[in-house]
Amino acid sequence: MIDKKFEQELIETRRYLHAHPEISEKEFQTTHFIREKLKQWDIEILEGDLKTGVVAQIGSGRPVIALRADIDALPILEKTELPYASKYKGRMHACGHDLHMTSLLGAAKLLKKERFKGTIKLIFQPAEEIGQGALQVLKSGLVNDVQAFVGYHNMPTLQAGEIRLKEGAMMAAVDRFRVVVRGSGSHAAYPQEGTDVVLGISTIVQNLQQIVARNLSPLHAAVVSVTHIDVGNTWNVLPDEGYFEGTIRSFDSESRQLIKKRFVEIAELTAKTVGLSAEVAWLMDAELTFNDPNLTAIVRESLAGWYGPIASTEPSSAGEDFAHYRTQAPSVFAFIGSNAPEAPGLHFPEMTIKDETLATAVKYYVHSALSLLRTLEKPSEG
Ligand SMILES: [Zn+2]
Ligand SMILES: [Zn+2]
Secondary structure (H helix, E strand, C coil), X not given: CCCHHHHHHHHHHHHHHHHCCCEXXXXXXXXXXXXXXXXXXXXXXXXXXXXXXXXEEEEECCCXXXXXXXXXXXXXXXXXXXXXXXXXXXXXXXXXHHHHHHHHHHHHHHHHCCCCCEEEEEEEECCCCCCCHHHHHHHCCCCCCCCEEEEEEEECCCECCCEECCCEEEECEEEEEEEEEECXXXXXXXXXXXXXXXXXXXXXXXXXXXXXXXHCCCCCCEEXXXXXXXXXXXXXXXXXXXXXXXXXXXXXXXXXXXXXXXXXXXXHHHHHHCCCEEEEEEXXXXXXXXXXXXXXXXXXXXXXXXXXXXXXCCCECXXXXXXXXXXXXXXXXXXXXXXXXXXXXXXXXXXXXXXXXXXXXXXXXXXXXXXXHXXXXXXXXX
């Protein structure tokens, strides 16, 4: 399927994109680059109101499936010292979206030559890192007819080219919180004249760790992380206000609801016990990335021919805006190894990807797409 010449072309494409990263909602050159490639291969681009990103299609009629790759980079100063490191200071493809979009381009070129019944939509999605891109694509109306969505993320901690897949929760639901705590300040020497926000915040932060330890079933996983506290500004004054923020990751909606409910109760009631008030704001969320069992089985089987049996995986406690596509149609999302054993993690300035990941990723898209179309084409039983 992929000869040496084609593989080399893909490697060069990936290196070019790696050297020219653009952050979320600013992927203008990247969009242009993708459009030019698709035009060159005579692939139909669907025009809509997306500011950045591209939706294209191969084939026509039903069934309709979509392959999705994200295209945005991060505001990170690259420290890889690669010959094709970012040419833009402070921007880097540190999440491997350069790999994702290159592999989708590769799959597009191959699928254009295939004969099949139905439509394969190609989603080159912007703004994944800020959780907006999938929503923008859905809102554009360009994927309204899609019956199944396929995606993947590279995993630097797995061997390059290793595929992992599991039914059910694949990546966490994400909630981001900010809690403002108010009291009345005083001289540090006369705490009895005020209500201590510093002590209040530290007590709330400690109590919040009881949620996972004592409210959640030990058989359900979740994490509550307070990552930033801002309170006070000198050594001899007790401040009257402060805040803290952080994130919650969970893997099923019941746990998620329970954690958020307890979070508010603990923040407000702990504050009250020391004469303070706490106001919880939820700033951002991302849904759970959930693999439909039927689609997962089809994809697993389609890969068995060239890849062999696919090992399962633990879900990742990172979030993915791919999860939004599931509001429209069932979806399946895999992990593809990209860099073990070196493995600086995703979003690290030293993150790199091994070239051999590309061929596997292209084949993952191609095999999944063709077998999903074949399965969806059959009238459902019963
Ligand atoms: Zn990322
Ligand atoms: Zn990513």
